[in-house]
Amino acid sequence: MSDTPETRRIVIEPVTRVEGHGKVTILLDDEAKVKQARLHIVEFRGFERFIQGRPFWELPVLVQRLCGICPVSHHLAAAKAVDGIVGVDTLTPTALKMRLLMHHGQFLQSHALHFFHLSSPDLLFGFDADVNERNVIGVAAKYPELAKQGILLRKYGQEIIKATAGKKIHGTGAIPGGVNKNLSLEERDQLLSDIDQIMEWASGAVTLAKDYTLEHLDDLSGFGSFESNHLSIVRSDGAYEIYDGGLRAQDAEGNIIFDHVENEKYDEYLAEEVRSWTYMKFPFIKEIGPEEGWYRVGPLARVNNCDFFDTPEAEKECKEFKGLTDGKPNNITMAYHWARMIELLHSAEKIQELLDDSDLQGEDLVVTGERRDEAVGVIEAPRGTLFHHYRVNEDDQVTMANLIVSTTSNNEPMNRAVQKVAEDYLSGVPEITEGLLNHVEVAIRAYDPCLSCATHAMGQMPLIVELMDRQGRIVDRKIKG
Amino acid sequence: MEKVVTFLLDGEVIQGQEGQSIMQAADEAGKYIPRLCAHKDLTPHGSCRICTVLVNGRPQSACTQPIADGILVESETPKVNQLRTDIIDMLFVEGNHFCMFCEKSGSCELQALAYRFGITAPKYPYQFPQRDVDASHPDIFLDRNRCVLCGRCVRASKEVDGKNVFQFVGRGVEKRIAVNSEQGLKGTDAEVMDKAISVCPVGAILKKRVGYAVPVGRRLYDHQPIGTASEEETTE
Ligand code: SF4
Numbered sequence: 001m002s003d004t005p006e007t008r009r010i011v012i013e014p015v016t017r018v019e020g021h022g023k024v025t026i027l028l029d030d031e032a033k034v035k036q037a038r039l040h041i042v043e044f045r046g047f048e049r050f051i052q053g054r055p056f057w058e059l060p061v062l063v064q065r066l067c068g069i070c071p072v073s074h075h076l077a078a079a080k081a082v083d084g085i086v087g088v089d090t091l092t093p094t095a096l097k098m099r100l101l102m103h104h105g106q107f108l109q110s111h112a113l114h115f116f117h118l119s120s121p122d123l124l125f126g127f128d129a130d131v132n133e134r135n136v137i138g139v140a141a142k143y144p145e146l147a148k149q150g151i152l153l154r155k156y157g158q159e160i161i162k163a164t165a166g167k168k169i170h171g172t173g174a175i176p177g178g179v180n181k182n183l184s185l186e187e188r189d190q191l192l193s194d195i196d197q198i199m200e201w202a203s204g205a206v207t208l209a210k211d212y213t214l215e216h217l218d219d220l221s222g223f224g225s226f227e228s229n230h231l232s233i234v235r236s237d238g239a240y241e242i243y244d245g246g247l248r249a250q251d252a253e254g255n256i257i258f259d260h261v262e263n264e265k266y267d268e269y270l271a272e273e274v275r276s277w278t279y280m281k282f283p284f285i286k287e288i289g290p291e292e293g294w295y296r297v298g299p300l301a302r303v304n305n306c307d308f309f310d311t312p313e314a315e316k317e318c319k320e321f322k323g324l325t326d327g328k329p330n331n332i333t334m335a336y337h338w339a340r341m342i343e344l345l346h347s348a349e350k351i352q353e354l355l356d357d358s359d360l361q362g363e364d365l366v367v368t369g370e371r372r373d374e375a376v377g378v379i380e381a382p383r384g385t386l387f388h389h390y391r392v393n394e395d396d397q398v399t400m401a402n403l404i405v406s407t408t409s410n411n412e413p414m415n416r417a418v419q420k421v422a423e424d425y426l427s428g429v430p431e432i433t434e435g436l437l438n439h440v441e442v443a444i445r446a447y448d449p450c451l452s453c454a455t456h457a458m459g460q461m462p463l464i465v466e467l468m469d470r471q472g473r474i475v476d477r478k479i480k481g
Numbered sequence: 482m483e484k485v486v487t488f489l490l491d492g493e494v495i496q497g498q499e500g501q502s503i504m505q506a507a508d509e510a511g512k513y514i515p516r517l518c519a520h521k522d523l524t525p526h527g528s529c530r531i532c533t534v535l536v537n538g539r540p541q542s543a544c545t546q547p548i549a550d551g552i553l554v555e556s557e558t559p560k561v562n563q564l565r566t567d568i569i570d571m572l573f574v575e576g577n578h579f580c581m582f583c584e585k586s587g588s589c590e591l592q593a594l595a596y597r598f599g600i601t602a603p604k605y606p607y608q609f610p611q612r613d614v615d616a617s618h619p620d621i622f623l624d625r626n627r628c629v630l631c632g633r634c635v636r637a638s639k640e641v642d643g644k645n646v647f648q649f650v651g652r653g654v655e656k657r658i659a660v661n662s663e664q665g666l667k668g669t670d671a672e673v674m675d676k677a678i679s680v681c682p683v684g685a686i687l688k689k690r691v692g693y694a695v696p697v698g699r700r701l702y703d704h705q706p707i708g709t710a711s712e713e714e715t716t717e
């Protein structure tokens with residue numbers, strides 16, 4: 001740790017956080033240049049303790065409370081781990097496909113929410129536009145058709161979640177070794193009746209994100225961008241995968257660091273660093289070390305990491321995406337939006353494929369196996385790789401839980417993005433300008449962090465930015481939203 | 482021939498047999514009186530007071546109070562229902578009831594009562610008591626956080642199972658459900674098929690590894706509030 005005694009004095013106590021606001025502190029050196037930027041994010045550690053002593057079969061439902069934004073991801077990651085606890089490595093086709101359908105429904109609704117409601121105002125009106133226009137209401141007024149598509153895409157995703165998990169939020173679909181329901185013909189037909197429309201809108205969303213990125217490439221290439229490693233799961237043949245696959249990491253140049261790592265061995269390859277100023281941990285690739293071993297997760301990392309998509313439309317778009325950087329990893333922060341929409345399209349394609357599969361009407365829902373006392377569940381959540389690791393005693397109680405959530409992995413990248421933006425917009429004057437505030441917000445949002453504030457206030461991110469000198473004195477402070 | 486007893490329940494003439502409780506007679510007439518500690522296969526206990534009715538203007542528990550000719554019983558009145566609502570409100574804050582991840586959710590009588598009485602948020606401050614779980618038995622999980630001290634398990638174990646697995650210890654806010662072995666449930670002769678295991682109205686006594694096997698939409702109270710048909714539909 002490079003913290004000096006002076007800077008350590010500015011640890012932010014939980015009580016000083018403003019409810020629902022993201023908080024950024026920018027540390028300056030003696031020349032008033034940016035030394036470091038820090039984004040303060042909610043912590044999950046208390047939950048890991050709370051889980052202890054609970055019976056393991058509660059986990060998939062209990063952990064959904066971790067996050068109000070992507071509960072399905074926690075539900076499925078925990079369910080995969082709990083499958084391991086009950087000794088099940090292979091689900092029935094019905095159970096697997098029901099879970100996949102739920103997962104893609106979640107991707108569709110989460111990505112649609114993020115892109116249409118939260119990010120499109122930045123893209124459509126420009127980062128510097130007045131916040132009174134640059135919000136989802138502004139989009140609805142000026143681009144009503146687009147706003148409608150966003151709402152209906154999201155709603156469709158939620159309907160899929162309801163059909164697979166029983167409820168739109170905090171359902172119970174996945175249970176140890178399988179699922180508790182199949183998809184009725186009624187539910188299937190209902191969902192099938194809208195899928196063509198969903199596909200069309202999803203394609204349109206990719207085009208919008210792509211055209212935007214390509215048109216503004218000169219500006220976006222440098223905006224909050226930096227080289228980094230990328231981590232995700234991939235299928236055994238290298239295909240894009242979000243539910244079940246081995247871990248792959250590559251560096252900024254596209255050199256593979258590790259590949260097809262079994263989920264159970266994640267902690268042989270990844271470690272987490274604790275820093276004095278935050279409760280949040282900083283994961284890194286062990287082999288490289290904490291200084292350089294941090295990595296990005298989420299849409300950008302996944303599209304970078306996969307060799308191909310196994311659905312035709314998404315694969316076409318992926319080729320174009322990869323073409324921009326000659327097949328090397330794309331390190332542009334704002335390219336997250338484009339990658340995210342390719343994923344949205346892929347999920348729409350997958351949903352269509354699954355709905356046409358009669359396995360979803362199968363009756364064989366659960367398998368059992370030989371009980372184990374430890375298991376790991378890894379999936380790709382909309383925001384990135386999600387790790388759930390549990391140990392269970394012979395009385396069926398959880399004795400250890402370790403979770404690495406997506407936003408934790410993107411912690412360092414978000415700090416870097418903020419730092420980059422701060423460097424560009426703070427030129428020797430220790431003052432927070434409107435431009436700086438806006439650009440910090442846009443850079444953080446590209447990562448779709450699951451801060452409670454990120455979905456607050458109709459797409460505006462309430463944000464506090466503080467400038468601190470070397471002695472830890474606040475020299476400027478602005479609140480937005 | 483048993484003697485027929487006639488009385489008025491919320492202005493309606495009800496006939497029952499001598500010796501019946503107000504609750505029994507009301508059930509037979511298809512009139513639901515809310516309840517928690519009472520169970521059709523167990524002797525009444527009269528402890529939760531959710532079945533409180535006014536008998537000739539005086540509060541009585543319907544599960545224990547015998548019917549009598551000519552009594553005036555008030556049950557579905559704003560005053561009585563307010564009383565019940567207050568009790569349910571208190572039960573929620575007295576224990577640690579986290580419905581959102583409780584596997585009994587949707588089939589829980591306490592939750593169903595709360596819905597029936599329109600309780601959506603607690604009125605009183607949460608007490609967050611310190612309560613233990615007992616996971617020692619291979620097939621049964623006891624979570625005291627959710628116990629409402631109804632005593633059904635105590636009575637079922639004695640009266641139906643012919644065992645003596647459960648008992649209460651402590652008084653007042655310290656009162657807890659206990660098991661008759663220092664090693665916990667595994668030291669008792671409790672078995673998963675015992676009546677005592679299935680009568681718990683909440684998620685305090687559970688069969689292990691059942692979890693959320695019943696999907697949302699097919700649980701006991703997903704479509705009908707508690708008491709809609711008759712007592713028959715409540716926990717076994
Ligand atoms: S464990 Fe269940 S049945 Fe026994 S007293 Fe508590 S709530 Fe009633």
Ligand code: FES
Nearest residue numbers: 518529530532544
């Ligand atoms: S049901 Fe009568 S007192 Fe509990």
